[in-house]
Amino acid sequence: MIHVLLVSREKSVFKELETAFSDNKITTEWTDTAEKALSMLSKEKFDLFITEEQLPDMTGRNLIEKVLFKNAMMDSVVLSALSHKDFHEAYEGLGVLMQFPVVPGKEQARDLLDHINRIARIAGQTSKPKGEPI
Amino acid sequence: MKSGRIAVPSNGQGGLDGTRAGHFGHCDVFTFIDVEDGEIKEVSVLQNQEHAQGGCMVPVNLLSDNRVTALIVGGIGMRPLMGFKQVGIDVYHDDQRAEIEPVVKDLIAGNLAEITNDQVCGGGGGQV
Numbered sequence: 001m002i003h004v005l006l007v008s009r010e011k012s013v014f015k016e017l018e019t020a021f022s023d024n025k026i027t028t029e030w031t032d033t034a035e036k037a038l039s040m041l042s043k044e045k046f047d048l049f050i051t052e053e054q055l056p057d058m059t060g061r062n063l064i065e066k067v068l069f070k071n072a073m074m075d076s077v078v079l080s081a082l083s084h085k086d087f088h089e090a091y092e093g094l095g096v097l098m099q100f101p102v103v104p105g106k107e108q109a110r111d112l113l114d115h116i117n118r119i120a121r122i123a124g125q126t127s128k129p130k131g132e133p134i
Numbered sequence: 135m136k137s138g139r140i141a142v143p144s145n146g147q148g149g150l151d152g153t154r155a156g157h158f159g160h161c162d163v164f165t166f167i168d169v170e171d172g173e174i175k176e177v178s179v180l181q182n183q184e185h186a187q188g189g190c191m192v193p194v195n196l197l198s199d200n201r202v203t204a205l206i207v208g209g210i211g212m213r214p215l216m217g218f219k220q221v222g223i224d225v226y227h228d229d230q231r232a233e234i235e236p237v238v239k240d241l242i243a244g245n246l247a248e249i250t251n252d253q254v255c256g257g258g259g260g261q262v
Binding site: 063072093 | 182184185187190191195216220
């Protein structure tokens, strides 16, 4: 079971993705600010979080940095309209799992699962429990 | 450094007389140097694992599981740096020399600086 925190100004951007996640037994919670997200990530066990590039109180990049300072094991995904090259420039070094379109859907849910499974295969025996509260 | 295990991301077969890889996540092997009482006691090599986008924690866990206490990099991203710090691996920085042995000797002698948070770079890593 994968538990995902969704962070965006409007919950509606995740409507399709949540449906697709639900079909794959992925559970989600949503919040609208980075500060609330940080609080939730510190109290609850999530496997990853998905954020917009711009939140009301900080950028998605700032949120990722704040999370990594506390728990580098926490995976992230960013909703972004940037080109692949610009996205790489903007987020390199932060270990972002994937770039999603600004309104992700079924295809992205499938791609994310495939990617998570691929990394799990690579990690093999060396993988450690993740997703502990930050 | 008095004792511990140093890891150096390496090209090809690795080894003390080998060369360093510029991107630790994409290196061919990790050269391990075991140090006791300030002396090199043993050198070994560990194959790196496949690299995937966002899979920065794979090498962190790999080195942690192999009892590494110090890592020497030419460049590193923020996420893996935080990961290494959080599992107790000290990360040292040298982006000038390609050879493994001189930077290892400098680390043992206490002449290599730990990388700071503002020295992190992107996924392409620094050049050695």
